[in-house]
Amino acid sequence: MPIIQIPPPYRGPTGGASEVDVDGATLLECLQGVEAKYPGFGPLVLDAKGGLRKFATWFRNGDKLTGDVLSTPLEPGDAIDIISSVAGG
Amino acid sequence: MAGPADDKMIRVDMTNQTATIEDFPAEYRLLGGRALSAKILSAECDPTCDPLGPDNVLVMAPGVVSGTAAPTSGRISIGGKSPLTGGIKEANTGGQPGQHLMKLGIRVIVVKGQPSDAEARYGLEVNADGVKVVAADAHKMKRNYALCMDLHGEYPKTASFITCGPAGEMRLTGASVATTDQDNRYPARHAARGGLGAVMGSKGLKFVAVDPGRSGVRRPADRARFGELCKTYTKDYQEGPQMFQFGTSSVVPMANMLNTLVYKNRVEGQSPDVETLDGARIVESFETRGGEMHNCMTGCIVKCSNIVHDAQGEYKTSALEFETLTLLGSNCAVASWEDVADMDRLCDELGLDTIETGGAIAILMDSGGLDWGDADGMRTLLNEIDQGTDRGKAIGNGAVATGKFTGHHRVPHALGQTIPAWDPRPLKATGVTYCTSPMGADHTAGLVVNPGLSQDQYVWESQKSQIVNAVCDSSGFCQFLQPSLDDIRNFYGALYDEEVSREQIHDQGWQCLEDEWAFNKAAGLTAEDGYLSEALQKDPIAGQVFDVPMDIINQMYTKLPAQEDLFAAKASG
CATH class of the missing domain: 1.10.599.10 (Aldehyde Ferredoxin Oxidoreductase Protein, subunit A, domain 3)
Known part of the structure; x- marks a missing residue:
């Protein structure tokens, strides 16, 4: 199963879990799987229209994802990282 | 080109308006910025002193690697006993003075005493020839931008400045210490928190002018290793996600999602105006108005600072940050980033912490003293501060003072200092x-x-x-x-x-x-x-x-x- 690494700001719904193994052939399916397991996670990463929110950058096995990120095909064992900025200034 | 072995420190006596240069203690070599400030204050400042009296000590300390070729390393710490918290305080900022002091081999400036004439103003000049205190009565109560425009004419183009705005001169406990940035030498960077501008003002010190002249970067003891570190670190950063490439204001929607885009004096954690306060709107404005992301100090690879222009395409302020958009924006129910930009500029002009000031205005609004979201009223209020009205002084003295002024019960703070945007209830x-x-x-x-x-x-x-x-x-x-x-x-x-x-x-x-x-x-x-x-x-x-x-x-x-x-x-x- 692909592994979704959960960054600290998104760990409220996951109850502190830092990674979630979830079935899915694409990133979207995996994110839907995380939402099913931890309700409340989905709105953190997806906007009201179902698109990815803009304030995170996505990586698969260390490679930055671009283009239609949600349709990215995933293989068992793939690791997805979500990098988001938090700072005050 | 000073190296670590040649390090010096400056001592300033504002009672007699004298300044001297000494060797920097070798045992402090790995201490800079906040840790150095804490060490000096522990040794040389009576913790029970009046923060605005002659016994307080004002410290200006760049970091250990400032002035070198290390990326994004020119921060300078301002330290002293805080008139806001009653405890020790360090606030740090970017801009050029930290880099320039360290290029001259100056590890710290320690300012003590107080002039007998509370109306007198002084400047401190630091350059390759030495240091001296100069009269600065002509700059009394000048706002920061006007002050710096005048200083640009008085000092070489290579100089940078540390300045005290009118709020500091009035000893208001929300006052900041400003530093000039690299591009236009505007006083847009602030060591904002804790009222250290009031400490600078209480010493009659209106500005510090630092001119590195032709001094180069500091020489590391192991130049090859240091150079390799700089190269590798920079490459890794630039190949990474660079999450601050559009500044901290891009955090607004995430903060809203996390219930920490606080609204109306923190009674709610989300703002209905999240879209119009989002830093993405600022970045979009670059195309039609000008403005850009830039680095506030030489050698910065983060470039998180936005230069914000107004509708006429003229410079308005820099940088408009997440904390300011929250405290002067959503927390006061102000819906437009452009209004917040105006108020950010006014705070920079006066030399005020935007967090403390926004927290104070929200309390005034919550008490009924000003309508929620009244941006024009906020501008009027901010412009009252250096006119010395009672209401203006209360705001300039911060949240707790405004709570006392209004008699309002809801005053979010810890140790007398208002709470930043990031809220301690969800976090x-x-x-x-x-x-x-x-x-x-x-x-x-x-x-x-x-x-x-x-x-x-x-x-x-x-x-x-x-x-x-x-x-x-x-x-x-x-x-x-x-x-x-x-x-x-x-x-x-x-x-x-x-x-x-x-x-x-x-x-x-x-x-x-x-x-x-x-x-x-x-x-x-x-x-x-x-x-x-x-x-x-x-x-x-x-x-x-x-x-x-x-x-x-x-x-x-x-x-x-x-x-x-x-x-x-x-x-x-």
């Missing part, structure tokens, strides 16, 4: 930082944005963040570069050609906190004094109040064994 480990940091409620002391932590994790996560940030704020590196303790100790090792161990760097961070706690204790402050105010204990956001018990809070004062993640943890503030 309880950050709340533990606010309760225990010697700095009071200051997100830069240890920001933990993790709403999924359990209560038994709060103290370690806060302590880890406080240690990493204390070391970062001593190094000169900007927190937005997000260096780890391992990164910093490696740079120190190359700078001095000695090994700096993990234990040493952990100890340095902890010692800084211990020095500061000891100062606060001697000043008469207790752990209970630091607890968050009643408003945060009783008024919920998203169903949560701040309820971490004191027995958990008090665990912070014991040094916990270092876990592996300490050394890779990134500075975050």
Whole structure:
């Protein structure tokens, strides 16, 4: 199963879990799987229209994802990282 | 081109208006910025002194690696006893003066005393020829931008400035210390928190002019190793996600999602105006109005600072940050980033902390003294401050003073300092930082944005963040570069050609906190004094109040064994 690494700001719904193994052939399916397991996670990463929110950058096995990120095909064992900025200034 | 072996320090006596240069103590070589300020204040400042009297000590200390070729490393710390918290305070900022002082080999400026004539103003000139105090009565009560435009004409183009605005001269406890940035030498960077501008003003010190002339970067002891570190670190950063490439204002929508885009004096955690306050709107404005992202200091690779233009395409302010958009924006129910930009500029002109000022205005609004979202009323109010009206002075003195002025009950603060945007109710480990940091409620002391932590994790996560940030704020590196303790100790090792161990760097961070706690204790402050105010204990956001018990809070004062993640943890503030 692909592994979704959960960054600290998104760990409220996951109850502190830092990674979630979830079935899915694409990133979207995996994110839907995380939402099913931890309700409340989905709105953190997806906007009201179902698109990815803009304030995170996505990586698969260390490679930055671009283009239609949600349709990215995933293989068992793939690791997805979500990098988001938090700072005050 | 000064190197670490030639380091000096400047001592200024404002009672007699004299300044001298001394050798910098070799035993302090690995101390800079916040840690150096804490060490000097512990040794030379009576913690019980009047913060606005002659016995307070004002410290201006660049970081250890400032002035070198290390990326994004020119931060300068301003330190002293805070007139706002009554405890020790350090606030740091970017801009050029930190880099310039270190290129001259000046590790710290220590300012003591007070002129007998409270109406007299002075400047301090620092250059390759030495240092001297000069008369500056002609600049009395000038706002920061006008002051700097005049100073540009008086000093060489290579000079940068540290300035005190009218709020500092009026000794208002929300006053900041400004520094000039690299592009236009505007006074847009501020060591904002804790009222240190009032300390500078109380000493009659209107400005410090630092002219490095043709001085080059500092020479590390191990130039090859240091150069390789700079090259590798820069490459890794630039190949990474560069999360601050559009500035901290891009955090607005995420903060809203996390219930920490506080609204109407923090009675709610989300703002209906999130779209119009989002920093993305600022970036979009670059295309039609001009403006851009830039670096506030030479050698910065983060470039998080936005230059904001108005509708006519003229420069308005820089940088408009997340904290300001929240405290002067959503927290006052102001819907437009353009209005917040106006108020940010006014605060920079007056020399005021935008966080403290926004917190104070929200209390005035909550009390009925001004309508929610009345941006024109806020502009009028800010322009009253240097006119000396009672209402203006209350706002300039911050949230607690405004609470007293209005008699309003809801005054969110810790240790007399208003709460930054990041709210301690959904983010309880950050709340533990606010309760225990010697700095009071200051997100830069240890920001933990993790709403999924359990209560038994709060103290370690806060302590880890406080240690990493204390070391970062001593190094000169900007927190937005997000260096780890391992990164910093490696740079120190190359700078001095000695090994700096993990234990040493952990100890340095902890010692800084211990020095500061000891100062606060001697000043008469207790752990209970630091607890968050009643408003945060009783008024919920998203169903949560701040309820971490004191027995958990008090665990912070014991040094916990270092876990592996300490050394890779990134500075975050």
